Structure formats: C-alpha cells, structure tokens
Amino acid sequence: MKFLTEYRDPELVTAYLEEIHKITTKPWTLMEICGGQTHSLVKNGILEMLPANITMVHGPGCPVCVTSVSVIDEAIYLAMQPQVILCSFGDMLRVPGSKKSLLEAKAEGADIRILYSPLEAVQLAMQNPEKEVVFFAVGFETTAPANALSVVQADQMGVNNFSILASHVLVPPAMEAILGDDENKIDAFLAAGHVCTIMGIDEYYPIAAKYKCPIVVTGFEPVDLLQGILMAVQQLENGTYEVENQYARSVQREGNKMAQDTIHKVFTVSDRIWRGIGNIPQSGYEVNDRYKEYNARIKFHINIPLAEENKECISGEIMKGLKKPKQCPNFGIKCKPEHPLGAPMVSSEGACAAYYHYADASETSMEKETVAS
Amino acid sequence: MCLAIPGKLLAITAQLDETFRTGKVSFGGIQKEVNLYMVPEAKVGDYILVHVGVAINVVDEEEAKQTFQFLKDMGEVEELETPNN
C-alpha cells in the first residue's frame, strides 16, 4: 500500500476514505469503465484501502483489450500486403491475433509503424505516394474525433493513398450489455471522464433510469476515484440512481460539439464484436458511405473469416465484472506481459497487466488460496 | 492510450484552414505539433487537453500542471516519446 503522504492531496484522500468507510453498510460492487482508472486504482493501492464491503471490478474500457481477434487478423492481413504501410498506436502490436500478433508480422517483414497520432499517418501518406498507408483506428469515443479528423484532412487534401481500419467501440452500449446480462453483479458505474469530455453525459440518463444504477462520471487520479466511489456509495446507500459528474473540471454536460460533429461527419454507428464479450449491437463506429474510399475494409476487399477466441482466456468474465484477474488459472503462469495469452495482459490499462505489475505478491497467494479452496 | 494529456500551447504554427489549425504544445518540455480544430477558443499560453495529437478541451493551468505530473508518475505520458515518422 502507498503512504498517504504520496498523494497529491493526502488530507482529501483520508477524508474521502473515512467517509466511505463510515457510510458503507452493505456489500456493493462498483465497476470503473476506463482502463486508465483501472491502472490508477491498482497502482495507487486504492483497492486495499476501501472497506471490505466494496468490490471494484474492472470494465471493458481499454481498446487494446476489446479489439476482437478478427480485427487484429484484418490488421495483420493489411500489413502483409506488399504496398501497405500499416500504422498503429504502440499498445496494439503485442495483442495476439488468431495466428500471430502485429509484432510478429513486423518481424516477418511487414511495414508496421507506431505513430502517436492518426494525423501523422496522413502526412506519411503524402510523403509516400507510391505506398498505401492504413491507420489502425482503434479506441473509444475519446479517440474517435482524431481518427475522424484524419479522414477529413485526407479528403480535403485529395490524399487517396490513405485509409483507416476502423475498430471503434462505444461505452454506453457496453454498459447496457453488462447491466442487461443475467449474471450482472454491478450496482453502480464510474463512467470514464475523458470519454465524457467528448460526448457529454446525456447518454447516461436513460441507462441509469432503466437499470436503476447510479452512474458517476469520474476522473482518474486517486482523489477523483475516491470521490467518485463515495458519490456512488452515497447513492446506493440512499437508494437513488442518478447521473452525477465528479469530473466537472474536464467534463461539460454537452461535451465538445465540434468533436461530436467531426465524429458524425465521418462515422456511422455499427454493430461491433468485443473481444471476450461478443457482438454488442450498435456499439461501434464504422466509416460512413460518404467517406467509403477511406475505409480500408472496402478499399482492400477484406474478407477475413471470424476467428475463434482463445478459450483459455477468461477476459470476458473479467470485463463483465464476474471475475477478478487473479481468478484466471493462467494469470502469471501461462499468461504474463511478456507472453500474453489474452489482451488484458498486454497494456498497463488492461486489468490483468495492472494486477500483474502492481498488486503485491502476498495478496496474490492469498487470493489464489481462496479461489482454490 | 485512453487518457488525454494536458500541455501548454506555445505557438500557433499553421492556420491553412480550420481543419488544419495547428499549434506547438509543450508537455513538460516535450514539444509536439497538435491539431486545434476542436478548440477554436484556445489561445497561445492556454493549457489544453490533448489526445493522440488533437486538442479536445481548454483546461485550468494549475490543474493541468498537477494532472500532467500525475500522468507522468503513472507512466502514462510515454506515448509522447513516440518518434514522429
């Protein structure tokens, strides 16, 4: 556990913790959505400071973790085309596809570049007119405006050797899928701050009402997370189910309209298969007809068969909040960050990697014993 | 890669048209070209929240500095080190 003095505002941390301990009378299960929040909760030792009655489970909020095996296969197929330069965010390279990862394809000679921004991929296309540049456009609502803007820029400049492989996922439909599951255990959600910086918070009102589930839009620093948890527990203890905004310093109710307009200009809402979870209707973005020449799936006539997921990986149960990473029999044994069996072991925002790196060893053995008995 | 990182807008570097409005942004010393299309209100000297090369919001200076330090401690700003290809 961390020393309290290491936090940005130790007094506030103490005050929120005391209040959470004071008001919690029943067991509650809370899910945070964003992988950045998962990373922060685990790395900062917050899970150990909460009352035993409060269980935090870690939702599907890391694009690396939810991009389906088939989409990784599509990216690898594109990367193997001789004229193609495939560009991606770095985290995606180690995610296993059905046969290999992008990193392995790169070792076999595929031209794969790690970029910081999709807009750099447009530049790269302009510098390499004899090549086809494809950007692997993964991400949640936070990333969608940048990916959409790359298409708008390419179109404006007549860059016709650029396209994107869109694998966008949307948070609210995933929350509904989790809450609607027969086995659902989630009592309240911490919604992802930066997703709401873009999209605003209006989408969450119908979900909170329909499932009688408090939703607190929350930041990712320890003080934010503890305040978000406190607000959610207060609601649960009082029997209310409102949408609240803990992260008002970065989230306005209406979000960023320019960003939303850019998204809607380029993308249309589509069904999307989530790794470990399966198809969630209307839970993704695909390039719309107006910009179809920038859709790599159409441009390269991709027709990759749907791939089986690795049955040894229980990431679906983890992301639905039914299990914790250490309850996976492969955790730390067959599955480690150096040899990930499943995607949540790849990036530090994946729940399995976060537990692997930061949760201390004694807790590991204890939990293993509990699971085994 | 899901988080947006705050930085200081040092200069407006390109203004071809609104979709290409670009600025130089310093993230604790690391400088990056950032697209400003979605924050038309941003001025030189402002702190802006940037995600994968695109600014998405203008934020308070003090807040920005503390958040940046937190993200740095968390190892979340490593993506800024990705070399421009």
Ligand code: SF4
């Ligand atoms: S430990 Fe590995 S195999 Fe198990 S759920 Fe996590 S990623 Fe999948």
